[in-house]
Amino acid sequence: MFKLKFLLSLILLLFFQANVFAQSQLNANDLVTGALPKFFTAPAIDESEMDYYLTEGVSLDRILQFAWSKAETGYYKGAEFFYSLATQRFPNDFTAQAALATFYYQIGKAPESITQFQVARNVAVSDVDRNGANYFIQRIARESRVGKEAVDAYYLGVNAFAAGDYVSAAGWLEQSLAATPDWIEAQYWLGRSYYEYGQNFEAILNLEAVVAVLPATDERSLGAAWLLKSLKQ
Secondary structure (H helix, E strand, C coil): CHHHHHHHHHHHHHHHCCCHHHHHCCCHHHHHHCCCHHHHCCCCCCHHHHHHHCCCCCCHHHHHHHHHHHHHCCCHHHHHHHHHHHHHHCCCCHHHHHHHHHHHHHCCCHHHHHHHHHHHHHHCCCHHHHHHHHHHHHHHHHHHHHCHHHHHHHHHHHHHHHCCCHHHHHHHHHHHHHHCCCCHHHHHHHHHHHHHCCCHHHHHHHHHHHHHHCCCCCHHHHHHHHHHHHHHC
């Protein structure tokens, strides 16, 4: 039961919580270089606690609960230690690997997060877990390239498109492009959204931009070319 609640918490954390560094206006690089001593001066782990959680028989759920509590109180060094301990104790457990990956994402360590989600994907035993890991790998990679604001709006737009709400999709994708004007992936879906709700002029402008930039063999370029052909007939 806790595993299910924990995985749901991970998803909610990624979709609905603001990044901890956005709230405190801190740079993730500062954490890596040790320029944020206050994060490491939280009360140290009690020796009796340490002894207990280092005991071989402690369950994964208990270790993850403890790691989470350390992260919640700002003791990231301790949280990382216990999340890492969970992955070492339970190397083939998807939840253990995904928990550490999510923690890295939350503190701004994108490369480490991607690597850890790849580990989680490799040990996943269900398509749901495997696809979930792939989703986060792609999302974090996109954020690294174009920024979180653009990616947040992009996913809201793509989800709206999948639900058939093309007007909302276009609105979100316009926001994504406003944040990162040259992001061709967002422009492709914006063109498709305009196409679907009959805004032909805007659709042509965006789809032509996709065809002009991407190789002719790219799936998005092929799709855009097909839509342009139907629009110009």
